[in-house]
C-alpha cells in the first residue's frame with residue numbers, strides 16, 4: 001500500500017519514540033557481557049548514538065536517562081547542553097534506588113528508616129534534576145520485594161510505598177508526571193512491592209493527580225492480555241506510557257515486535273481505539289526499554305522505531321466503524337477480520353514515501369549503514385574499552 005491516509009500519517013508524525021540511554025551501552029545477562037566495539041561508554045556516546053537514530057528516523061528527539069549512570073559532573077546544565085548540542089532533549093528521568101548495597105533489603109520500603117529516607121531523597125533530587133533539564137516525566141521502577149515467604153510485612157511495605165510516592169508527587173512541579181512501573185518478579189523472586197498494573201494503578205491514585213501507570217510490555221506473567229490492561233488503564237485516565245520491548249518467556253528485553261508483532265499491533269490498536277473514543281491523542285510517553293546483547297545497538301533501535309511505526313500504521317488502518325458494526329451484529333469472524341486485514345496490509349512502501357516526503361531516508365537502516373557511523377564509533381571507542389567484544393561494529 002503506497003498511499004496511506006493523510007490522517008494516519010498526521011498521527012504517525014506526532015509519534016515520538018524516546019530512546020533509553022542504557023540501550024546503547026554494553027549490557028549482558030547475569031551470565032556475563034559480550035562487549036561491542038561500537039557500544040557507548042559515556043553520556044556523550046549515548047547522545048551521539050541517539051542523535052544518529054534520530055537523524056535517520058526523525059522520530060526520536062529525546063533520550064531517557066538513568067540518574068546514577070548518566071548525569072555528568074556538571075549536573076543538569078551539562079546534561080541539557082550535551083543533549084541540545086546534538087539537537088536532542090533529555091526525556092524521562094529514571095532514578096536509581098536499586099543498585100547501591102544499602103538497598104539489598106529494599107529502598108523506599110526498607111525496614112530501616114534511614115535507608116528509606118536516603119531513597120526518597122534520591123527521588124526528590126531526581127525531581128529537581130528533571131525540572132532543571134525541563135523534563136516533565138519521572139519514571140519510577142523499584143526493585144523492592146522479598147525472596148521468601150514471611151520475609152516482609154507486605155501491607156506495612158505497601159504503606160511505606162504509598163507515603164514515599166505521595167511525598168515525591170507533592171514535590172513535583174505541576175507540569176511533571178510520575179509514571180509508576182510494575183513488574184511481577186526479578187530481582188525479587190517471591191513478591192514484588194508493585195507487582196502488577198492494578199497495584200501500580202492503586203499506587204498512582206494514592207500518589208496524586210499527576211501520577212499514571214507505566215506499562216513495560218515485558219513486565220507481565222505469561223498469558224496476560226496486555227491490550228486489555230492498556231484499554232482499561234486508558235479508560236481510567238491512568239495510562240501514562242510504555243516501555244516497549246518484546247519477550248518470549250519473561251522480561252527478555254528483545255526488540256519490539258521481533259517475537260510477536262501481532263501482540264504489539266493489538267496493544268497499539270487499544271491506544272488507537274481509546275484515542276478515537278476520546279477524540280484526541282492520549283498524551284502518552286512512548287519509550288523503548290530494550291537490551292541488545294547480540295545485535296548492534298543502533299541497528300536494533302532503528303529496527304524498533306520502524307517496527308513501532310509500521311505496527312501503529314497498521315493499527316490506524318483498522319476500520320473502526322466496520323469493527324463496531326461487526327460487534328453490534330455479534331459477528332465474531334467479521335470483527336476479527338477487521339484486525340487481520342489491517343495487520344496483513346503491507347505499509348512499508350507507504351512509510352518509505354512518507355519519510356522521503358519529510359526529507360528523511362526512505363530506508364533508515366540502510367541510510368545508517370551507508371553513513372559509516374558504526375565504523376567511526378568503533379574506531380573511537382575501541383581504545384577506551386577494557387577488552388574488545390570482537391568484530392561487531
Ligand code: PSV
Pocket residue numbers: 022094141181183216243251289
Ligand atoms: C526494570 O526491569 C526496567 O524495566 C526498569 O524500567 C528500569 O529502569 C530498566 O529496566 C533498566 O534497568
Ligand code: MN
Pocket residue numbers: 141181216243289
Ligand atoms: Mn522498564
